[in-house]
Amino acid sequence: xxxxxxxxxxxxxxxEQIIVLMFVLASLPFYWWSLDVPKRIVNEAIQGSRFGxxxxxxxxxxxxxxxxxxxxxxxxxxxxGWLLEQLPYLFALSMVFLVLTLINGWFKYVINIRKxxxxxxxxxxxxxxxxxxxxRFRPEDIRTTKSAEVTSMIKDExxxxxxxxxxxxxxxxxxGMQAMTAMVFILAQSMWLGGLALxxxxxxxxxxxxxxxxxxxxxxxxxxxxxxxxxxxxEMVEAAPALHAFGVGGYSAAEVGKRLGTLFDIRLRLYxxxxxxxxxxxxxxxxTPFIFYTLGGYLALMGKLDIGQLVAVIGAxxxxxxxxxxxxxxxxxxxxVTVKYEQVVSQFSKDFMLPAEPATPPEPIAPDAPIxxxxxxxxxxxxxxxxxxxxxxxxxxxxxxxxxPTGSGRDVLTKVIGRxxxxxxxxxxxxxxxxxxxxxxxxxxLMIYVSGEPFIMSGTIRDNLCFALRRAVPQPEPIEHGDxxxxxxxxxxxxxxxxLVSPDVDWIDYxxxxxxxxxxxxxxxxxxxxxxxxxxxxxxxxxSSPLGEDIDDELRDRILKARPAILARYKEKGLIDYxxxxxxxxxxxxxxxxxxxxxxxxxGERFAPASLASDPxxxxxxxxxxxxxxxxxxxxxxxxxxxxxxxGLAPDNPLRERYSFVDEAELDxxxxxxxxxxxxxxxxxxxxxxxxxLIGYALMYVEPxxxxxxxxxxxxxxxxxxxxxxxxxxxxxxxxxxEFYDPNRLMPAASIRDNVLFGRxxxxxxxxRDKLLAMAxxxxxxxxxxxxxxxxxxxxxxxxxxxLLSPQQRVTIQLARAVLRHPQILILDDALSSFAPPEALxxxxxxxxxxxxxxxxxxxxxxxxxxxxDLVLRFDGPKLLSAEHKGEPTAEPEPTxxxxxxxxEQRPQEVAK
Numbered sequence: 001x002x003x004x005x006x007x008x009x010x011x012x013x014x015x016e017q018i019i020v021l022m023f024v025l026a027s028l029p030f031y032w033w034s035l036d037v038p039k040r041i042v043n044e045a046i047q048g049s050r051f052g053x054x055x056x057x058x059x060x061x062x063x064x065x066x067x068x069x070x071x072x073x074x075x076x077x078x079x080x081g082w083l084l085e086q087l088p089y090l091f092a093l094s095m096v097f098l099v100l101t102l103i104n105g106w107f108k109y110v111i112n113i114r115k116x117x118x119x120x121x122x123x124x125x126x127x128x129x130x131x132x133x134x135x136r137f138r139p140e141d142i143r144t145t146k147s148a149e150v151t152s153m154i155k156d157e158x159x160x161x162x163x164x165x166x167x168x169x170x171x172x173x174x175x176g177m178q179a180m181t182a183m184v185f186i187l188a189q190s191m192w193l194g195g196l197a198l199x200x201x202x203x204x205x206x207x208x209x210x211x212x213x214x215x216x217x218x219x220x221x222x223x224x225x226x227x228x229x230x231x232x233x234x235e236m237v238e239a240a241p242a243l244h245a246f247g248v249g250g251y252s253a254a255e256v257g258k259r260l261g262t263l264f265d266i267r268l269r270l271y272x273x274x275x276x277x278x279x280x281x282x283x284x285x286x287x288t289p290f291i292f293y294t295l296g297g298y299l300a301l302m303g304k305l306d307i308g309q310l311v312a313v314i315g316a317x318x319x320x321x322x323x324x325x326x327x328x329x330x331x332x333x334x335x336x337v338t339v340k341y342e343q344v345v346s347q348f349s350k351d352f353m354l355p356a357e358p359a360t361p362p363e364p365i366a367p368d369a370p371i372x373x374x375x376x377x378x379x380x381x382x383x384x385x386x387x388x389x390x391x392x393x394x395x396x397x398x399x400x401x402x403x404x405p406t407g408s409g410r411d412v413l414t415k416v417i418g419r420x421x422x423x424x425x426x427x428x429x430x431x432x433x434x435x436x437x438x439x440x441x442x443x444x445x446l447m448i449y450v451s452g453e454p455f456i457m458s459g460t461i462r463d464n465l466c467f468a469l470r471r472a473v474p475q476p477e478p479i480e481h482g483d484x485x486x487x488x489x490x491x492x493x494x495x496x497x498x499x500l501v502s503p504d505v506d507w508i509d510y511x512x513x514x515x516x517x518x519x520x521x522x523x524x525x526x527x528x529x530x531x532x533x534x535x536x537x538x539x540x541x542x543x544s545s546p547l548g549e550d551i552d553d554e555l556r557d558r559i560l561k562a563r564p565a566i567l568a569r570y571k572e573k574g575l576i577d578y579x580x581x582x583x584x585x586x587x588x589x590x591x592x593x594x595x596x597x598x599x600x601x602x603x604g605e606r607f608a609p610a611s612l613a614s615d616p617x618x619x620x621x622x623x624x625x626x627x628x629x630x631x632x633x634x635x636x637x638x639x640x641x642x643x644x645x646x647x648g649l650a651p652d653n654p655l656r657e658r659y660s661f662v663d664e665a666e667l668d669x670x671x672x673x674x675x676x677x678x679x680x681x682x683x684x685x686x687x688x689x690x691x692x693x694l695i696g697y698a699l700m701y702v703e704p705x706x707x708x709x710x711x712x713x714x715x716x717x718x719x720x721x722x723x724x725x726x727x728x729x730x731x732x733x734x735x736x737x738x739e740f741y742d743p744n745r746l747m748p749a750a751s752i753r754d755n756v757l758f759g760r761x762x763x764x765x766x767x768x769r770d771k772l773l774a775m776a777x778x779x780x781x782x783x784x785x786x787x788x789x790x791x792x793x794x795x796x797x798x799x800x801x802x803x804l805l806s807p808q809q810r811v812t813i814q815l816a817r818a819v820l821r822h823p824q825i826l827i828l829d830d831a832l833s834s835f836a837p838p839e840a841l842x843x844x845x846x847x848x849x850x851x852x853x854x855x856x857x858x859x860x861x862x863x864x865x866x867x868x869x870d871l872v873l874r875f876d877g878p879k880l881l882s883a884e885h886k887g888e889p890t891a892e893p894e895p896t897x898x899x900x901x902x903x904x905e906q907r908p909q910e911v912a913k
Contacts, residue, residue, distance in 0.1 A: 005161075005341040009168045012125060013118055017169045020114045024174045027107035034100040037093060045090035057083045060092055111174060115166030123162025125496040130154050133348040136356070139420045140381070152230040153344050157223060161344070164337040171330050175323040215277060216335050218270040223340060225266060229259045354422070355439045362433075362442055367824055367854075369431030370395050371417060376426040378412050378878075386412040388878040389426070394857075394871060396825070399848060401866055402859040404875030410859045413873070414829040417857065418449030430825075444471070447825035452833050454814035456802025461538065462794035464802075464813050465525055468821045470507035476500040513820055522787045525794065528820040531846040533839065534812030535790075539777060542793030543753040547746060555788060556746060562756050562783040566776050573775065578768055581759035582741040584723075587716040590760035593631070594699030597621075599723050600740035601749040607737055613696035617731065622695070625722040627715075632686070634701055634710045635694025636674045641708065643671045670694075704763035752789060756780065807834065815843070819850060826851055828858040841865055 002008035010017070044050040050058035062081030084092060134150055236243065236252055243252055371394040378387040387409045394400055402410035415421045416428055422436035429435065430446065438446075448468070456464050479486045493500050510517060513524040529535040551559075570576045580590050587596055594612050602608050612618055622628055673690050686694070703711045727740065739747045746755050754760075756776060761769050780789060802810040811834045818826060826847070832840040848856060848868060866872050872884040 003342065003345055005338045006168060008126075008341075009122065009165055013122055013165070016114065016118050020111055020118070020170045021173055023107060023111050023114070024170065024177060027104065027111075027174075028177055030100055030103045030107070034097065034104055037097045037100060041090065041093045041097065045086065045093050048086060050089070051086050057085055058089055060084050060089055111170065115170050117166075118170075119162055119164070119166035121492070121496050122165035123158065124492075124498065126158055126161065126165075127154050128496065128498050130158070130344070130348050136354045138354060138422045139415075140423055147234065150347075151234075152227055153347060157227070157340060157344055160333075161337050161341050164333055167330060167333065172327065175327050175330070215270060215273045216332065216339070218266055218273060219336055220339055220343075222263065222266045222270060223343070225259070225263045229256075229263060232256070232259065355437055357439050357441055365431040365433065365442075365446055365824075368396055371825075371855075372427070372429045373413075374427045374429075376413075376416065376424060376428060378416065378421060378424045385878045387416070387424075387880075390880040391426075392873065392880065392883060394855075396855045397853050398855055398870040399868060400855070400857045400871045400873070401869040402857070402873050402875065403863060403866070404861070405877075406861055409875035409878050409880060410861075410873070411829065412878075413875075414449070414827055414857060414859045417825075418447065418827040418829065419443055420449060420451075420829075441471070446823065447827060448818045448821055448823040449827045449829065450814060450818045450831040452811075452830035454802070454810040456798050456805065456810050456813060458800050459798060460795050461541075461798055461805075461813060462525070462791075464798055465528070465794065465817050465820060466508060466521070468817050469509050469512060471512075472507050472509040477502065477505060512822065514822075522791060522794075524820060525816070526786070526790055527850075528816040529790075529812075531819050531850050532812050532815040532843050533846070534809070534816055536774075537809060537812065538790060538793040539786075540773060540793075541796055542789040542791070543756075543773070543776075544751050545792035545796060547748050547750060547752050547755050548792075549748045551746075551748075551788075555785075558783050558785055559746060559752075559755060562779055562785060563758055565783065566756055566779045567758075569775055569779055570772065575768075575772060575775075578762050578772055579757060579759050580762065581757075582743075584741075585720070587720060588760060589703055589711075590705075590763055592700050592702050593634075593711075593719060596719050597699070597722055597726060598738055598740075599727070600738040601747050601754075603737050603739060603749050606734065609700055610696070612699055614692045617729075617734070618726075619692075621722050621726050621729070625718050625725065627718050627722060628691075628695070630715050630718070631695045631698040632691055634698035634708075635696070637708055637710060638697045638701065638706070639670050639674050639694065643674075702763065752792060811835070815847075819847060822850075823854070825855045825857065828856070830859055832858075837864075844868075 002011060044058070059081040062077075062079060064075050064077045066075045082092070131154060134154075233256065236256070243249055373390060373392045373394075376387055376390050377385070379385050390409070390413075402413055404410035412421065416424060417435060419435055419438070424436070427434060433442075435443070457467065476490070479490060490500060492498075506518075508518070508521065510521065513521065515521050515524050526535060529538055547559075567576065567579065567581075570579055580588050582588060582591075582599070584599065592609070594609055597618075598607060598612075602612075605611055606615060607618070622631065670690060670693060673686060674694075701708075701710065703709070730738070739749050741747065741758070743758055753773075753776075761772055777786075777789075780786060796804075798805055798813075802813075805813070811831070815831060828844075828847075832843060835843060844858070844865075845868070870885070874881045874884070
């Protein structure tokens with residue numbers, strides 16, 4: 001990017017700048033005439049200088065052209081004008097002044113609109129250029145860059161720069177020419193008044209910028225302090241769980257408070273300076289009219305200046321302070337914006353950047369081209385040597401293990417080959433091409449690097465799995481004839497060098513997964529999930545997902561047929577007693593009290609579990625069936641359990657999850673009221689909001705899950721009566737707010753599991769529940785519903801950074817995403833460390849199987865299970881200790897430049913110079 005602001009503006013907007021400057025030049029004659037017409041109105045029409053010597057008429061709009069002597073001289077009459085009396089003459093000149101005012105206003109409107117559009121286009125270009133620069137940062141630079149600061153710079157700090165893009169050349173030209181025209185006009189009327197006005201303007205132009213230097217310095221300090229504040233707050237938000245765990249919220253608040261205080265002090269000083277300068281500027285601007293009225297009036301009374309000239313001078317000067325002031329403001333903005341632009345660009349400019357994408361794709365690298373390492377030396381930013389002059393050759397395809405302690409060369413080498421470290425000495429080549437010099441498109445098509453720290457983006461699980469496949473680079477969609485909106489968006493993107501292809505089109509590279517289209521993609525995803533043992537988890541997420549309305553009749557029939565088939569399978573295996581079905585006349589002990597009351601699935605928020613207790617209709621049913629007191633008692637017992645039992649429990653204790661719906665943050669307010677009620681036996685005196693909260697907790701109670709022995713036959717009978725009353729008296733307007741259980745139809749708002757089981761599995765039998773769900777999955781697959789269920793699971797949101805997923809799910813999705821791509825080289829940098837050793841071994845073997853004929857590089861700390869590898873490189877700190885070759889390579893690579901090193905047992909593995 002251009003370091004100089006004005007060079008950047010001129011480089012990308014000179015055509016539009018020139019067009020607007022032409023409008024500026026075209027507006028000057030009309031501006032001059034608008035200054036001259038008031039003088040003619042006063043002198044000619046009002047004072048009657050054109051109607052002297054008894055004349056009652058005068059010509060208006062008579063124009064003639066006089067040629068200079070060197071062109072032959074002579075005068076040519078263009079138009080004779082109109083012969084008008086004094087009153088029509090006045091009205092005609094007034095109309096001319098009105099028309100000139102409208103024309104000048106139109107010029108200003110057009111110029112301002114074009115400036116605004118130009119500024120927004122350049123702002124869009126600048127933001128995209130900065131984003132593109134960040135995407136070319138080396139991984140080492142990315143890791144030291146605070147995302148909050150980058151976001152703040154691209155979003156907020158360039159905003160004032162964007163507003164100045166349209167002002168850079170047009171404003172000084174427009175305002176300068178206007179001021180110059182007004183100044184020349186004043187001098188033409190009176191040299192005394194013109195010289196005085198010019199002197200005051202010169203003083204204003206020198207003094208004000210000098211005083212504003214401190215203002216600019218304070219503005220720069222404010223910008224830097226705001227950036228640091230944004231970065232620090234971003235860090236604290238990301239580290240919020242740790243801050244809560246260590247109880248350092250007070251210190252964090254104090255730190256942010258101090259930074260806010262520093263920022264407040266800078267802004268206060270800035271405002272004081274700003275308004276002091278503004279006061280002085282306004283004082284100088286108002287001093288000149290005072291002198292004009294005094295001195296100009298004196299000259300008019302002495303007969304040295306006529307009234308029309310005085311009015312014209314005052315009118316011209318009325319327009320002069322505005323442009324002069326705005327020019328001074330422009331000069332301050334220029335200095336401020338230039339500094340901001342240079343600061344922002346410097347943050348996005350690095351000495352070394354990743355290579356840009358080539359215009360034409362390079363020749364593909366042969367699948368048997370070796371990885372050649374010659375004289376590799378890696379030193380981190382603190383000067384610590386991480387790899388010390390190692391050389392080796394890795395034949396492809398093959399299975400390679402880097403073994404050594406954590407933090408040794410085995411961790412660094414995987415990052416070098418995976419292009420996570422590009423600042424090194426020596427060379428690392430594949431097929432003769434330097435790894436660090438490969439563009440992203442070439443490197444990502446050849447290899448995939450997977451670390452032990454998965455990164456999951458916002459979106460669905462499917463979005464994250466298919467993220468690695470969005471590299472097809474489709475052509476821009478053709479624009480239909482007459483589609484002006486699409487053409488407008490395409491033209492605007494083209495004018496700012498933004499991508500012309502919409503992100504909404506299909507970017508999936510189906511050929512990379514052996515699919516022919518979206519219909520085959522699910523099969524590829526399922527296969528990848530099975531490889532990394534994540535299929536069962538996604539399948540269960542799908543079973544827990546709402547069925548939804550968007551199902552066709554064929555799918556509906558298959559689900560309805562699967563329902564009795566699953567129950568028949570359970571009965572066949574003698575497991576039917578572990579399923580408690582939904583029956584209108586029975587209380588389902590494995591469902592919540594609220595679910596038993598509704599006997600259906602709520603649609604919308606009114607009857608949702610969180611708001612059920614406070615709903616007026618629900619409360620009336622509860623009160624009518626005498627359920628208020630027993631439900632309040634259940635809620636009080638649950639609060640007592642949480643308040644007393646949870647003290648001292650670890651955050652990951654299963655008991656906390658069991659009562660997760662009880663808000664621990666509200667216990668400070670609830671527990672004293674509950675204690676007082678227990679002691680005095682005055683439950684009726686509880687505040688209404690406390691009672692609603694307790695009843696809400698009770699409605700979420702499940703006896704086999706929470707195990708407090710609080711449900712008896714009397715309560716069950718009351719709940720069943722309340723169920724009947726609820727359905728009977730439900731207002732017709734709320735009929736669509738609940739889907740009641742019906743064995744003969746589906747419930748779109750209920751989960752797929754509830755729809756196919758039409759009941760609940762018993763709590764307390766963890767392994768039995770897994771067995772029952774696995775058996776249900778078999779029946780679901782037999783009925784052709786596997787893809788539908790998995791799709792529902794894949795459509796679940798992952799949350800920012802994958803926060804809605806478990807750590808294990810995040811790792812599984814990252815591994816499946818890499819396997820889905822089927823790269824030539826798969827690099828697993830401690831990517832299986834979060835799994836138990838037996839499971840990690842099974843996943844690794846699955847990956848080896850699907851990557852047969854390709855290269856898999858893994859790093860691990862132990863010496864276990866190395867028999868499956870073709871090559872094992874052992875590290876001790878930064879040194880390569882040995883290279884053990886466990887068999888003949890699967891393919892003999894061709895010689896490369898630099899020459900490929902032979903197998904490790906034939907040549908030493910360290911080359912030191």
